[in-house]
Amino acid sequence: MNQSIIKALSLLDLFTDGRQELSLKEITEVSKLPKPTVYRLLASLEYSGFIVKTKESENDSRYKLGIKLMELGYLVSEQLELRKIALPHMKKLAGQLNEVVHLVISDKNEAVYIEKVESTRALRLHTRIGKRSPLYLGSGPKLLLAFMGENKRKLVMEEMCQFRKLEKHLLLEDLQQIKQRGYAISYGEQDVGTVGISFPIYDYQGNVVAALAVSGPTSRFEGQNLDYIKEKTEISANHISQELGYKNEKNRNLPF
Template structure:
């Protein structure tokens, strides 16, 4: 474990509602570090906008928490909100279609499953909350990949290298954006199918994928069409609850 990283992050814990501003001397003393070491760690945090420095004179610098922490806190808040709002809708969807329902969000260069409602079927898929997956495997991850900024998308595809067919993947991502949903067959688990629709926030950004998955034999014919229609409608309703006001095909009302 990188001790420098741990020491730097521990410096952030020195700030609280009673100590929103601390001098270099205060920080070094509270962290039991030499001043040069504390200064080096603070400089690294400052470069990443986790703290910012107020220099009162050449001998005295004071520090406050930076706006990067506010940005990260908002991301956490958004994820907690979508999870809280989505859960009762996910429960109803799982009951209606008798398949497992997941909530998937972007987590740096991966997709992470942050909520799940199991199906009542005897045969169940093994998935867990907290599981992460590459963004090019599975319907939920691919849906998220299709809606991120082009530059970041290119970086992720470049990192995937020869593990994917680049031309085929880019074509699929275009299809996802055009048709509004994603699907996968046997990509994460053999003989399984996944269908995903986007969840939007009040800024009209895709912040999560609502994913249903189960044995491929249940995702055929009329059953498949029903699953798609109900999943699309549920994703639209969750988006409305999050403040999205754009057009979402499939939503009947704003309840």
């Protein structure tokens, strides 16, 4: 573990409702760290936006928490709200299909699985909440990449193609097809012999904030059953979007 990072984060914990602003001297005394170390850590936190220097004198300086923490807190609260709204619909969908259901979001250049409802079948996928995946691998991650803002998608793809052996033009064709049909489907991309189907979840601004993904063995994702899975997954994704404030004609008079 990186001890410098741990020490820097421990300084953030010193700020409370009763101590919203602290001096360098106070931080040094409470943290029991050498003053030069505290000053160096505070300088790094200030540079990153986690700390703001409010006053400075020859003898001492004063600090308070920075706006960056509020931005990160807002992102966390959005994810918690998304999970809270999505979970009942995920449970209902899992009950209808008896397949594993995931909620997937993008974090920087990766996809993160933030919620999961398991299947009761003996033959099922073994995944976990918190799992990370490249954005080019699997139906949920690729759907998020396909619906990402153009500038951000270009930057992500440049980085992915730089460090991995990816055929950029083939990936672009795949992403274009996903946007055109409105959902993503993948065969054996994360686990051999499995299929994944994902539909977008929109927020009140019309941005895709998550993918609702259903996964299972290929043998159960064929013919009429595949059509049924797609239909129910799309309806569930639309209901979640509606509760997040998304306004769309498709969301009117949705079946339950």
